[in-house]
Amino acid sequence: MQQWTEAFEDFAKKLMEESEVPGAVIAVARDGEWIYQKSFGVRDQEQQLPLSMDTVFGIASVTKSFTCAAIMQLQEAGKLSVTDPVVRYLPEFRFLDDEMTNAITIEHFMAHTPGMPPLPYLDGAMKRSLEQDPAILGTEAEEELKTVPYLDTYEEVLDAIAKWEGTALGAPGTAFSYNNDGYGLLGAIIERVSNMSYEQYLTEHILDPLGMTRTVFAVEDLADSEDVTTLYTRKKIDGNEQVIAAPLWHDAPAMRACGFLKSTARDLMAYLEMFRTGGEAPAGVLSRASIQQMTAPHARCDGYRSYGYGLMISPAFPGGALIEHGGSLKGISSHVFVQPQTGLSGVVLCNVDGVPVRDLVLGVLNTISNRPADALIYPIEKMELPGERLGEYVGLYKSQEWMKAEIVSKENELYLEEDGKSYPLIPVGADSFVFRRGRSASWIDFFRSDEGIVERMSYSLRQLTKVG
Structure with missing residues (x-):
């Protein structure tokens, strides 16, 4: 066992116990060669079924970089430009007024900078599957769901955004705020431009060429659907929060582009090679120029991180810029990372929501660099505030x-x-x-x-x- 793994596993086991994680898998590679793979817990508590690097988990918002990769492919093919206005491909799109509407471009959606505040429409897109889920009975989410409309199609999402009344965060490109609605509409743009469904385009042009045979939008599409995790969530029962089995997968047909892929550690490690090598391997899926555009900082998220296209970038991370993204939905806590300068890449997948999975990523990067697992990455320099x-x-x-x-x-x-x-x-x-x-x-x-x-x-x- 490598020296760093013992310190990391002590850290990881403690974190997972605190977070009551039924099951998780972690994989790490250097220069494309796996140096660590480990499963913690089980994929099904009741049946005590084991996990593997091929167990299918939800990845939630890690899906966003796949959506952006599809947009970049269409740009390479000359079918669109990320600087094109959204209305060129979605003439029904409207947000507040003509000036705002016409100024919003495809890349504003990709970088979460259209100027739109957080809106409740992802829940509208998920509403039918949420209503079928016993896990939300008696929760605040059940009451909140009553206030949003069913949004089953792209057209209904576009109509809801057009009817929204409020104040923009700023002119397009000036204000970052995470925006699932824009990402949902990227799926609509991909459909209009490619004349294929979003799901079919992603499968044929990204997943299949990368050999990601266990990455799907619906587990029913898997050739082998046995090695799939059960989902777990947190629910207050008699005043105490408990982790319960909640096997129903939530879905949002009109917003799958923002976060509804399922995948495995093995498939995601293959996908990350594209970003580690700058597009050289696997060849032919995305050009070096597209990878560079996706991983360039386009919007400031906070004092540590910027947002590219479907990926976050920490330019000052020790050892070199860190490229990463996480995901969270019911039964899902996911995170992927690549650090091209060190050749490191990795995946963390958990089968319950509410897990600080980025702390596990930082634990890997800290221990592998001989720092304490929970070391702060950046020093905190306090200023005086009157x-x-x-x-x-x-x-x-x-x-x-x-x-x-x-x-x-x-x-x-x-x-x-x-x-x-x-x-x-x-x-x-x-x-x-x-x-x-x-x-x-x-x-x-x-x-x-x-x-x-x-x-x-x-x-x-x-x-x-x-x-x-």
């Missing part, structure tokens, strides 16, 4: 995706409060703070109006609006 300015940030912040967080002031310090937990905020820049949650540091920014009044906060990659 006490009289604290009140500017205090308030309740919400999004239409039902995300909310409150900033409170106690004893001359700011705290972020969410889900009954309180985190002290450390000022690190003008309107920028970090806080420790678990083993890592999270960054938040506040945004001001033209008059200098704090009106929004970035949190969990979304911009939340101050409502009180």
